Amino acid sequence: MLSEWLTYLTADCSVFARESGYLRECIGIRARYRRCKNAWLSHLENSRSALLESINSCRSYRTALVLGSGVLLDIPIAELAARFESVWLVDLVHLPEVRRAVRRYANVRCIEHDVTGFREQRAALSEGGLDLPDPVQFLDEASIDWVASVNLLSQLPLLPQDWLRGNFPAIDEQQLEAWGDRIMQQHLDYLAAFGVPVCLLTDYEQTSYRRSGEMLSVVDFSTRLRFAGVLLKTWRWDVAPPGEISGGTGRFHLVASIAII
Numbered sequence: 001m002l003s004e005w006l007t008y009l010t011a012d013c014s015v016f017a018r019e020s021g022y023l024r025e026c027i028g029i030r031a032r033y034r035r036c037k038n039a040w041l042s043h044l045e046n047s048r049s050a051l052l053e054s055i056n057s058c059r060s061y062r063t064a065l066v067l068g069s070g071v072l073l074d075i076p077i078a079e080l081a082a083r084f085e086s087v088w089l090v091d092l093v094h095l096p097e098v099r100r101a102v103r104r105y106a107n108v109r110c111i112e113h114d115v116t117g118f119r120e121q122r123a124a125l126s127e128g129g130l131d132l133p134d135p136v137q138f139l140d141e142a143s144i145d146w147v148a149s150v151n152l153l154s155q156l157p158l159l160p161q162d163w164l165r166g167n168f169p170a171i172d173e174q175q176l177e178a179w180g181d182r183i184m185q186q187h188l189d190y191l192a193a194f195g196v197p198v199c200l201l202t203d204y205e206q207t208s209y210r211r212s213g214e215m216l217s218v219v220d221f222s223t224r225l226r227f228a229g230v231l232l233k234t235w236r237w238d239v240a241p242p243g244e245i246s247g248g249t250g251r252f253h254l255v256a257s258i259a260i261i
């Protein structure tokens with residue numbers, strides 16, 4: 001708890017990332033990882049292997065662009081730094097330990113950026129005008145030879161939706177869900193627009209269950225990924241073993257590795 005509080009105080013991130021909850025979430029992921037290390041092991045190994053497998057499709061190895069780099073749990077940073085001339089890690093939050101860890105690689109940069117464009121656009125949003133422009137950042141960077149979107153897609157709408165709920169109470173849940181779907185589709189289109197090998201790692205089904213094993217709910221959003229690319233592998237991520245979340249319930253996600261191009 002103390003270490004979380006200290007990180008919160010010392011993190012070098014934007015006011016937006018603090019006020020909108022991104023810093024809190026990022027610290028929360030790190031804390032949950034520390035509590036659930038064993039349960040997360042196979043997911044993290046599968047994620048890192050999928051990324052390493054994907055870089056074999058590159059024709060050249062100038063810049064690797066990693067979207068949703070977070071706490072680098074699922075990123076094989078040493079291997080990427082050794083293989084590419086440059087590695088750009090993109091997230092709204094780079095915790096102090098991440099900034100320290102990448103200092104040992106002269107060719108790795110942390111870039112603070114909102115891949116949805118919500119941060120830049122939110123002041124202009126209104127109940128009748130919620131659309132965000134298609135993201136274009138980095139698309140004109142000719143040196144990018146590989147892109148990864150790492151366990152990020154399903155997270156993209158969540159905090160922006162909370163902000164919309166708070167600021168536009170007249171918007172109903174159905175509209176918010178459709179808005180979230182559009183943000184995720186824009187991200188998928190954005191990835192495809194790079195025209196280089198892209199590795200998309202994303203969850204596509206979330207299951208809650210009781211300690212007894214009884215299923216409580218299954219949310220399947222795999223249809224969202226239907227045209228995204230070629231499905232390479234799927235696995236289970238025990239994101240919250242029983243006891244980790246309230247009521248003694250547990251939650252696991254199914255995760256896919258998808259090659260775009």
Ligand SMILES: C[S@@+](CC[C@H](N)C(=O)[O-])C[C@H]1O[C@@H](n2cnc3c(N)ncnc32)[C@H](O)[C@@H]1O
Pocket residue numbers: 022026029067068069070071072073074075090091092093113114115116117150151152155156
């Ligand atoms: C589930 S975590 C991914 C795990 C991460 N790869 C790791 O190893 O820690 C999702 C990450 O996406 C980032 N994120 C969420 N929305 C974002 C956005 N709009 N732009 C950039 N990063 C975002 C979060 O800050 C978080 O670090």
